[in-house]
Amino acid sequence: MSPQYNLTKTQHGFYIFKTDDEIEYTAFFTQCLVDDKEGNTHKVYSFGFEKNGSYNSEKFAAKHDPKIKATIIFIVNEFFRSNGSNTLIYFCFHDDNLARQRSITFSKWYNESLTDNIEHHKTTSIYNDKPIYVGTLILRDNPLRELAFEAIDNYIRDLVSEKES
Template identity: 50%
Template sequence: MSAPYKLTKTDQGSYLFTSDIGLEYTCFFIACPITDNDGNDHLIYSFGFDRSGKFKSIRYANRFDERIKFTIIYIIKEFFRINGDNALLYFCYPDDTFARHRSITFSRWYNEELSDDIDHFKKDSAYKDEMLYDGMLILKKNPFHKLLNDAVDVYIAEMNNQK
């Protein structure tokens, strides 16, 4: 499977693509070191994407573009092909009141395209008195599955306590 939109990979490991209507997307990964309950160090990645340098959505401003969905799914699958023993976190920030919508969309994409080989753990939490929709993706066959899942719970709790 190849990405429906032409991807450009940057030196920093981000992916760039432009939709048919000229919207520019950036998909990026941020490395986050964590330690599991057994004292082992791991590197997990926070995944995000923005449109034209912004995270804000405008209600019903654009039609749904399925090629964007499949391009992002391709990027996630490519991440796991290269980084199979790592976990992938995502955060849907509430800045524009559409965080819940993004979380629902991401869960639907997971169920439709990723659920055969990847587990999805919702990790929703509160941050600065606002709901933060977040979660983790990890390969089902990852030998560090439980350790990473537990360590991510601690990581998110600690992050949210830094008010």
């Protein structure tokens, strides 16, 4: 795997890194709790990363940077080292018409680098007549894995329903 970018961790637990092209990114986590049908509460972290400042968002204007992949994979692995029994989800929204491409990229990164001990579950929901792609990552040896997947699917369905009403 390519070397990763240097990371700075903020007091809020965010990660900041700058690419060789001087583009700064922030990777962040937000936490929520979801309950499953058995009454278990699962701590779920939503993960995202974004470019800071202004940038060109034209479709396919930028090529993939293998060091960004290595950096994000490192952050995901670090998350599971620190929060093993918790679940990580990510959303690919359609705001810039690149949601599908981001979902494909995340799936590719998972298949290339995270399959050993982490399971990936993908779902697609519709919001304002456009797809939202969601991925869930959880350790394969988590005994509540199936209940967590079901609880997260229900959580996402409820989120989309609330926003449409």
